[in-house]
Amino acid sequence: MASAPSPSRKALATFLDKAGMLVVLAILFVACSFYVDNFFSWANMRGLALAVSMTGMVACTMLFCLAAGDFDLSIGSVVACAGVLAAVVMNQTDSITLGVLAGLGAGALVGFVNGYVVARLRINALITTLATMQIVRGLGYLVSNGIAVGIQREGFFSLGNSMFPGREFSIFGTTFRGVPTPVLITAGCFILFGFILNRTVFGRDTLAVGGNPEAAHLAGIAVDRIKIIIFTAQGMMAAFAGIVLASRVTSGQPKTSEGFELEVISACVLGGVSLTGGVGSMAFVIAGVLIMGIVQNAMNLLNVPTFYQYVARGAILLAAVLFDRWKRRKGAG
Amino acid sequence: MTAPCLAFHRVSMEFPGVKALDDVSFGVSAGSVHALMGENGAGKSTLLKILSGAYTPSGGSLLIDGQPRVFTSTADALAAGVAVIYQELHLVPEMSVAENLFLGHLPQRLGVVNRAALAEAARRQLELIGESIDPWTKVGRLPLAQRQMVEIAKALTRGARIIAFDEPTSSLSDREVRRLFGIIRELKARGCAILYVSHRMEEIFELCDHLTILRDGRHVESAGLASFTRDRVVQRMVGRELANIYNYTPRPRAGSGLAVKGLAGPGLAAPCSFSAEAGEIFGFFGLVGAGRSELLRLIYGAALKTAGSVSVAGRTVAITSPREAIRAGIVLCPEDRKKEGIVPVRSVLENTNLSARRRHARGGILIDEAWEHANATRRTEQLRVKTPSLRQLIRNLSGGNQQKVILGRWLSETVKVILLDEPTRGIDIGAKSEIYAIMQDLARQGVCVIVVSSELPEVLGVADRIAVMRQGCIAAILDRADATEEKLLKLALPVETARAS
Structure with a gap:
């Protein structure tokens, strides 16, 4: 490769291909730190991290879904429904554990149904999850009678609102407060699911299934089982995010997280995960989630009106996909 | 000699890590058929893609009537009178023949398609090449050969004077090939320049006037066909002499291999039974649609059998999925490599280890990176x-190398029976002879090798015994010594019904 006519340009192309959107993320971060007031402060960083924590969590399982060649539109509804259900069960039984389990169980069930219908009954994921998205949204309203359900058990609120470490601490005279628990959970998810994708047979098989389901099947990979597991995990993860959200706002909100599914898918695609399956990594997802979060955060700090923010976010997504396309044409043709 | 109407001048094409074309120059004159040959990966497809505007060359230029041209799309190329007819045809199956012919410039009045004028124009275009298809037939309903005719008619509709064919006969019957040749000769007589890409030597010698040979992206030779012999073509293509590509040597049999009893299921007209021994190469010959691939898929558990049994090395195995087949020691190299064999967006390493990594994972879960690397290295070298x-x-590898990776995938397993479905389709002659050698090696190690092929010389060249399939049943099983081309063909052809006589 070194004998090629323009090694420096080729090296740059290879580097861009490997690093992908991480480079864009780094540039964006540095630029915002310089040009946006109050951006580079501990308080803002913590707020930013907290704001993307839910998207980040669910993006982990969405990565598997996309890598396997499917996607899941029902997660926004699952977030709402699981939060509401957890709130109702907690109030009825006075048990935090039962409430959490009810939420998680409901999420797993929805995910399993999605997976079963997609994998075994061979219905397109778009149609399947579009249907369950509406069903589950409706169930959330039914459980809550259409109104927010306030949670009485205060112990539950620490899941979404506590910090680690709990007390302020100082390094070199600067005082820091702890990292919010949801942020730590999200970071843990990044590590765990990144490890599963890269280092386990399940993760590698997932990418093979997305890359060519027929070839994967003929190579002895249990395609259906993998898809069902992925959708079930996706449902549980969305439910967990819903429970964390309920804890943060101290109530179950049936109307919450509409359009959340698109936000999560956007973040993944922005990072470079392929919608057609077979291509994706956790680094892509982290980059996508953080770019989305930083742009949002910077626009808020700059007091950009909400309506413009929609336009900007859409434009950035489109630009990212076009950039990816350009890069690929430069690369392998 | 007149100036060539199509010329490649010092054309190069580079991809990261691969130089697909390196300083290639040759010309094609009007009113001639120019063959382009070379092993897979020699650069033929890349050259065609440059011609059709899919790629822009990284060096050199493309001359049309002496003028340098750069095409950035198929439409560009068509406007300059250049059409490339690909193996996978570029027609819209849901639309009618007439609409496909005039797609993009349908006859219209105020934006409304003039159906009468369209049908009339389409009929005229089809007549030019001697086709009498109803212009309103949906293209998807036509057999492949006729779709190809539509594609040719479409090129002519756009006024193409330079037409390139990419392996046009790979899925045509003999009679259809005759028709196609008739049309190509007609085009030649009309003064078109034809570039003809094919692996089939007989066709080249029958049809073409000139021949250009590429090897590893470089131009080897261009000359009138009269100055070539078949042996010399092969030699120039591979860069070495190939004495006998099959290299058959008798092997000892090593006991029972695969036994199939009364197997029935989708695609088979009657229950099938046969047994092949360990160490044997057992061929299946038949026409397309005779049920050979279906039989293999039933054995492999990729389709579900309705009756019958399969036994490996004397023991009956219950197989309901490929996973179980692999566990029982049966593996399959499918017919359609791209659709069923490779995972195109993943690496050579992952494609090699796709199956065996399950058994080599630590605790059955964690990927063993060291093993993965060692195994992939070993198989690619082997x-x-x-x-x-x-x-x-x-996906960046040539067809022959992709097939080798799939073979490597199975050599990583403990194989007792290997099912090969058209293992050398679309593969160049050099890689073919290597694959035959691998088959013999496997058999010598006591593997039972089952090979399905539509190429008579191939089954006759490699197999110890040959089963002929016809209309979903096994018609006969012949020993190597008894089998001839005539016998096999006669057995493979459909039986005439009483009514026909």
Whole structure:
């Protein structure tokens, strides 16, 4: 490769291909730190991290879904429904554990149904999850009678609102407060699911299934089982995010997280995960989630009106996909 | 001699890590058929893609009537009178023949398609090439040969004077090939320049006037066909002498291999039974649609059998999925490599280890990176896979090398029976002879090798015994010594019904 006519340009192309959107993320971060007031402060960083924590969590399982060649539109509804259900069960039984389990169980069930219908009954994921998205949204309203359900058990609120470490601490005279628990959970998810994708047979098989389901099947990979597991995990993860959200706002909100599914898918695609399956990594997802979060955060700090923010976010997504396309044409043709 | 109406001048094409074309120059004159030959990966497809505007060359130029031209799209190329007819045809199956012919410039009045004028124009275009298809037939309903005719008619509709064919006969019957040749000769007589890409030597010698040979992206030779012999063509293509590509040597049999009893299921007209021994190469010949691939899929558990039994090395095995087949020691190299064999967006390493990594994972869960790397290295060396690195995406490899990776995938398993469905389709002659050698090696190690092929010389060349399939049943099983081309063909042809006589 070194004998090629323009090694420096080729090296740059290879580097861009490997690093992908991480480079864009780094540039964006540095630029915002310089040009946006109050951006580079501990308080803002913590707020930013907290704001993307839910998207980040669910993006982990969405990565598997996309890598396997499917996607899941029902997660926004699952977030709402699981939060509401957890709130109702907690109030009825006075048990935090039962409430959490009810939420998680409901999420797993929805995910399993999605997976079963997609994998075994061979219905397109778009149609399947579009249907369950509406069903589950409706169930959330039914459980809550259409109104927010306030949670009485205060112990539950620490899941979404506590910090680690709990007390302020100082390094070199600067005082820091702890990292919010949801942020730590999200970071843990990044590590765990990144490890599963890269280092386990399940993760590698997932990418093979997305890359060519027929070839994967003929190579002895249990395609259906993998898809069902992925959708079930996706449902549980969305439910967990819903429970964390309920804890943060101290109530179950049936109307919450509409359009959340698109936000999560956007973040993944922005990072470079392929919608057609077979291509994706956790680094892509982290980059996508953080770019989305930083742009949002910077626009808020700059007091950009909400309506413009929609336009900007859409434009950035489109630009990212076009950039990816350009890069690929430069690369392998 | 007149100036060539199509010329490649010092054309180069580079991809990261691969130089697909390196300083290639040759010309094609009007009113001639120019053959382009070379092994897979020699650069033929890349050249055609430059011609059709899919790629822009990284060096050199393309001359049309002496003028340098750069095409950036198929439409560009068509406007300059250049059409490329690909193996996978570019027609819209849901639309009618007439609409396909005039797609993009349908006869219209105020934006409304003039159906009468369209049908009339389409009929005229089809007549030019002697086709009498109803212009309103949906293209998807036509057999492949007729779709190809539509594609040719479409090129002519756009006024193409330079027409390139990419392996046009790979899925045509003999009679259809005759028709196609008739049309190509007609085009030639009309002064078109034809570039004809094919692996089939007989066709080249029958049809073409000139021949250009490429090897490893470089131009080897261009000359009138009269100055070539078949042996010399092969020799120039591979760069070495190939004495006998099958290299058949008798082997000892090593006891029972695969036994199939009364197997029935989708695609088979009657229950099938046969048994092949360990160490034997057992061929299946038949026409397309005779049920050979279906039989293999039933054995492999990729389709579900309705009756019958399969036994491996004397023991009956219950197989309901490929996973169980692999566990029982049966593996399959499918017919359609792209659709069923490779995972195109993943690396050579991952494609090699796709199956066996399950058994080598630590605790059955964690990937053993060291084993993965060692195994992929070993298989690519053993099978001489040409790839810049193990991390290369498999879709960037040539067909022959992709097939070797799939073979490597199965050599990583403990194989007792290997099912090969058209293992050398679309593969160049050099890689073919290597694959035959691998088959013999496997048999010598006591593997039972089952090979399905539509090429008579191939089954006759490699197999110890040959089963002929016809209309979903096994018609006969012949020993190597008794089998001739005539016998096999006669057995493979459909039986005439009483009514026909």
